[in-house]
Amino acid sequence: MRWINWALAWMAPAALPLAAQAPQPVQSSRFVAVLDAAHGGQDSGGKIASGQMEKAVTLAMSVRLRSLLGARGMAVVTTRESDQALPPDRRAEIPNHAHAQACLILHATESGSGIHLFVSSIAPSQIALFLPWKTAQSAWVTRSLSLAGTLNAALLHAELPVTIERTFLPGLDSLACPAVAIEVAPNRAKDGSVTAEPDDAAYQGKVASAIAAGMLAFRSEKSEP
Amino acid sequence: MIPRYQKILFGLLLVASLAMTGILWHLRNRAHQRLLAGSDSAPTQAPEVTAAEPATLVVASDADGSLLPQDRALPLPADPGTRARVLLGNLLDLYAAPDAAHPVAVGAAGIAQVFLLPTTGETAQATPGAQLAVVNFTGAFVASHPSGIETETLTLLSICATLRANLPQVVAVRFLVDGQQQPTLAGHADLTRTYLTANAVPSGGPTP
Numbered sequence: 288m289r290w291i292n293w294a295l296a297w298m299a300p301a302a303l304p305l306a307a308q309a310p311q312p313v314q315s316s317r318f319v320a321v322l323d324a325a326h327g328g329q330d331s332g333g334k335i336a337s338g339q340m341e342k343a344v345t346l347a348m349s350v351r352l353r354s355l356l357g358a359r360g361m362a363v364v365t366t367r368e369s370d371q372a373l374p375p376d377r378r379a380e381i382p383n384h385a386h387a388q389a390c391l392i393l394h395a396t397e398s399g400s401g402i403h404l405f406v407s408s409i410a411p412s413q414i415a416l417f418l419p420w421k422t423a424q425s426a427w428v429t430r431s432l433s434l435a436g437t438l439n440a441a442l443l444h445a446e447l448p449v450t451i452e453r454t455f456l457p458g459l460d461s462l463a464c465p466a467v468a469i470e471v472a473p474n475r476a477k478d479g480s481v482t483a484e485p486d487d488a489a490y491q492g493k494v495a496s497a498i499a500a501g502m503l504a505f506r507s508e509k510s511e512p
Numbered sequence: 513m514i515p516r517y518q519k520i521l522f523g524l525l526l527v528a529s530l531a532m533t534g535i536l537w538h539l540r541n542r543a544h545q546r547l548l549a550g551s552d553s554a555p556t557q558a559p560e561v562t563a564a565e566p567a568t569l570v571v572a573s574d575a576d577g578s579l580l581p582q583d584r585a586l587p588l589p590a591d592p593g594t595r596a597r598v599l600l601g602n603l604l605d606l607y608a609a610p611d612a613a614h615p616v617a618v619g620a621a622g623i624a625q626v627f628l629l630p631t632t633g634e635t636a637q638a639t640p641g642a643q644l645a646v647v648n649f650t651g652a653f654v655a656s657h658p659s660g661i662e663t664e665t666l667t668l669l670s671i672c673a674t675l676r677a678n679l680p681q682v683v684a685v686r687f688l689v690d691g692q693q694q695p696t697l698a699g700h701a702d703l704t705r706t707y708l709t710a711n712a713v714p715s716g717g718p719t720p
Contacts, residue, residue: 470660
């Protein structure tokens, strides 16, 4: 039977897309959440009305969430801690190697209002030993929708307007974990006037607290697809 | 010393060539007059304007992330490819209006071409006559598009939904920019994917 163990040990890294060169995984006994602050480096993303670039807003949001989730006993992995560029494939490699139970991709925009939650448009499929890199998310999209639903409930509880949509986002479809892209848009009054920009500290704090509460609720659910 | 007969011959040839020049000039003028007299440039038939027919534009709204169908009466050409371009041009004109719910500049000029191609593989077998639409944006449209997952996704989905509403044979859509494949529309929505029109259905607003 030794040859079977040897064969399984040899095949195991291939089960996750391009995960072989990533660092050591976090202990699987803890709930691992990955925060991906979108953009960075030369990729500034969109521009917020206050003059801030999207990459700075997402990084600030990531720092806030890391503290809140860490305080709730979650192991938090971030894709970037500074203004650095990351290719989309690398952004997917990090959560895949960390065996994340949830991955939040953070964006900010000047369009629309409230919080926009996005799940991959890819069609769901059964989880398999080998996951194609381009469509790895298909095995997890049902759990991603569940995560989006939990976050939606938490954000609504915090009296924040939310929309849930499906989209094709580069990198999202390669994630082998429940994954939701969160786009923070300005908070607007009923007449459409902006009451808080995405880089407003109080607004960010309210959104981050609601997301942390949602993640806590999601952790209590079964984490396997 | 030039002989006398050569001088006379030279004189005759000179006179003959001048006479021929005069005759040719006269014939050219006559031909030109005949040509002008034969062609009547006065309009004899009024240009045909296609009658307006019902069309549905699926319009996006940034306020609530919705896609809502709007019924219009538009003069549309018979050729499906040109028809698709005119429809999408009208849709983008709505987005370029000052009070648009989904503001995107440039308008109809943002669509360079729309090609309709037969689908291949499983889709062709499952749906005979199904077509793939290739929408070619101009670089100016993409450069002026607001950045954000929602706004970019809504633009693409409203295009897919408008094509589905008016050209049901179009089951999939791909997007190019100035004839080339681009990774994203404005930094977010993936343009390397094939979008299925069946997934772009009109939807309501925010969750209650």
